[in-house]
Amino acid sequence: MGLSGCSGSADGHAGATATPSSPASAAPASQGAAQVPGPGVPKVETPIDTARFRAAPCGSLTPAQAENLVGAGIVPRPDLNAPAGPSCAWHSQAHVIVTFSNVDNLGLTSYYRAKGTVYPFFMPLDPIGGYPIVAYGQIDLRASKAQCEVALGTSDRDTVAVSVTQSPQNRGANGDACESAHQVAGLVLSNLKGGR
Known part of the structure; x- marks a missing residue:
């Protein structure tokens, strides 16, 4: 399910890439204690404790999984203070x-709500x-x-x-970017469940 194809930037540098957005402006602060899930929102029947991964977000993908997705030699970049929350980025011609x-x-x-x-x-x-999983954005960038x-x-x-973000060589090869993101989320979920 590689996103990058055979060639990738060994140093992990690529052009500007989007960072995940968050629903920060979707709900007023006064709704922070609101009943969840809200109307029409699917319930998560078996919660997963993600505390360990919040402290080390690059553990959300194994090195072999990351290499398969973005190519060999890519160094993961953690950011524990990212605006939307602790994150890890893998950048080559593809980005995760x-x-x-x-x-x-x-x-x-x-x-x-957003x-x-x-x-x-x-x-x-x-x-x-x-x-449950949803694709979202200000515009459809697929x-x-x-x-x-x-x-x-x-x-x-x-x-x-x-x-x-799929690499130019792999755009659409295994479905659109949302299908790829769904597959990557499946890998992350498996790792989260294994770390419970």
Whole structure:
């Protein structure tokens, strides 16, 4: 399911890339203690404790998984103080960013509240092992930039965001960018569950 193809930048540098957005402006602060999940938001039946991965977000993908996705020799770049929450980025000709959201305590409810306003592009995807997931954004970047962001509910109050940009060589090879992001989220979920 590689996103990058055979050639990748060994030093991990690539041009500017988007960083995962968050539902920061989707819900007023006064709603932080709101009932979750909100109306129409799927419930997470079996919550996963992600604390260990929040402290070390690059553990969300194994080295072999990251190499398969973005190419060999790419050094992961953790950012424990990223605006949306602790994150790790793998950059080559393809990009993968995994973020453990700390914007609010509303989980997928924030994303659903932002549907049609902050996120005009909003598309629920097939759950992964019973865990709900949505693709979201200000615009649909699948065709123009081979990019997609998804949010996976790990509990009713927590999400993991995965942002994927396919490399020029692999655009559409294994489906569109949202299908690729869905697959990467599946890998992350498997690792999170293994670390419970």
